[in-house]
Amino acid sequence: MNTLQFHPYRLCSLPKYSPFRLQLLRVKAESSAESKRARILASRKEAIPFPIGTDKNRLSEFLKDTAGVEALLNTRALHSYHPLPNSSSSSPSPSSSANSFVYRCTLYTIQFFNFEVTPVLDLRVAPTDHDCTVELLSCKFQGSEVVEKQNELFSACMRNYITWREDGGETFLDFDVNLELSLEVYTRPFSLLPLSAVEKPGNLVMQGVLDRLVPLLIQQLLQDYNSWLQQHQLQIQSSVDYDSPL
Numbered sequence: 380m381n382t383l384q385f386h387p388y389r390l391c392s393l394p395k396y397s398p399f400r401l402q403l404l405r406v407k408a409e410s411s412a413e414s415k416r417a418r419i420l421a422s423r424k425e426a427i428p429f430p431i432g433t434d435k436n437r438l439s440e441f442l443k444d445t446a447g448v449e450a451l452l453n454t455r456a457l458h459s460y461h462p463l464p465n466s467s468s469s470s471p472s473p474s475s476s477a478n479s480f481v482y483r484c485t486l487y488t489i490q491f492f493n494f495e496v497t498p499v500l501d502l503r504v505a506p507t508d509h510d511c512t513v514e515l516l517s518c519k520f521q522g523s524e525v526v527e528k529q530n531e532l533f534s535a536c537m538r539n540y541i542t543w544r545e546d547g548g549e550t551f552l553d554f555d556v557n558l559e560l561s562l563e564v565y566t567r568p569f570s571l572l573p574l575s576a577v578e579k580p581g582n583l584v585m586q587g588v589l590d591r592l593v594p595l596l597i598q599q600l601l602q603d604y605n606s607w608l609q610q611h612q613l614q615i616q617s618s619v620d621y622d623s624p625l
Contacts, residue, residue: 417574419560419581421589427597429543429550438543438552441607442506450603451504451513451539452484453596460484463501479505481516497521513539532563556593558585 429438441447454460463481486498501517515537519530540555564570564577 415564415570415574417562417564417577417581419562419578419585420558421582421585422557423554423586423589423593424556425554425593425597427552427554427601429552435543435545435550436508437608437611438550438604439506439508441604442511442541444607446603446607447506448480448482448504450600451511452482452502453599454484455599456486458485458487458497479503479512494526495522496526509542511541513537513541532565534561535559552597554593554597556589558589560585 442451452460460482463483481501481503484500484502486500488495488497490496497520499517499519499521500515503512503514503516505512505514515535518535520526535558537556537558542553542555544551544553560581562577562581564574569577
């Protein structure tokens with residue numbers, strides 16, 4: 380009678396230890412954790428005619444006035460805003476001037492899924508006698524720890540350069556707006572795709588947003604300028620009437 384013999388070493392034999400193989404696995408894990416940054420770009424230029432006889436000095440005066448700054452910041456869309464302390468003496472940029480100031484602008488809180496997000500922008504306004512520049516220096520999200528963690532994954536910069544000129548006896552206001560977003564791509568399946576797969580649709584979406592917003596902001600700026608000009612003229616007329624003899 381044959382006896383069945385059990386050999387445990389044949390059933391549970393382990394593969395040989397290979398330092399080289401383990402090293403390859405570790406390198407693959409590190410590579411999969413690497414992230415990429417996508418650049419989303421958009422720009423728009425506009426040339427808007429001003430009423431005949433508009434004094435360019437009045438335009439400069441308006442943009443330096445509180446009413447002009449509020450129009451440039453579009454304070455109607457803000458929850459609050461205030462100038463930063465010593466902002467006029469902050470590190471200058473190529474477009475900054477001696478009259479430039481930085482304002483912290485807080486937008487209204489928005490609900491994003493189960494999170495409340497409050498965008499906070501730092502904007503530099505630099506008006507001169509010949510032009511005016513509005514720059515986005517910082518864009519941050521306030522909220523929970525998870526929300527504020529997203530600030531490490533993106534950055535944004537924007538520049539709105541405004542000039543005015545005369546052409547054929549007519550005054551034109553020129554706007555040159557450039558926007559750039561830098562996004563860290565780290566979630567699948569986007570991290571597995573080439574950056575162009577994220578940047579191309581992102582550029583289209585951002586360009587559409589800019590094409591929609593810029594004309595609205597320009598229209599609001601013109602309305603605010605007309606209101607300021609009418610009020611300014613009324614003040615001058617009231618002063619003349621007060622000083623004139625009876």
